[in-house]
Amino acid sequence: MRQGQRLVTLMEVAILAAIAIVFNQMTPFQLWPNGGSITLTMLPIAAVAFRRGVKPGLACGLLTGILLMLLGGVIVHPLQALLDYPIAFAALGLAGWVRLHEGQSRSKQMWLIGLGLLVAGGFRFLAHYASGVVFFSEYAKNQSVYLYSLIYNSSYLVPEVLITLVICGGVCWTAPQLLMRRARRG
Secondary structure (H helix, E strand, C coil), rough: CCCCHHHHHHHHHHHHHHHHHCCCCCCCHHHHHCCCCCCCCCHHHHHHHHHHHHHHHHCCCCCCCCHHHHCCCCCCCCHHHHHHHHHHHHHHHHHHCCCCCCCCCCHHHHHHHHHHHHHHHHHHHHHHHHHHHHHHHHCCCCCCHHHHHHHHHHHHHHHHHHHHHHHHHHHHHHHHHHHCCCCCCC
């Protein structure tokens, strides 16, 4: 990658991580007392991942997760903090393993966006799920801690993935260049 292209990618990662933080702060209400809200935070991270690939997507998610943790994340243990913030949000960068390009039909692009978001959202879910099972088991009360973590984390992650899918799908139909992988020159 040329030096100029690397700089543009770094700037894109930083700007979209900042937008993800703003989207996270624009939560109209906190769904759960210990974290977990339906936000648009996934959207900028997914855009970087689709546009630039896995590594920039991971970097954008990692940066977002670290900043969210530092800006007031719920922390009960250092390992929990890593799972719920840097690891979970970096996982969203995995959406970039699918390649969107101009030669594909719109329906194929939509399938790839859905597949990428499903995989990325699934890995984010696994990080939050593990954190819930290990570090938030006291909130399960009389039910299985595994079921509790499944319900708790699904209640906000499934809608967030679906909202991100709908918006990315709309962008793909109206302004696909915003999600297309940039061709390397030279």
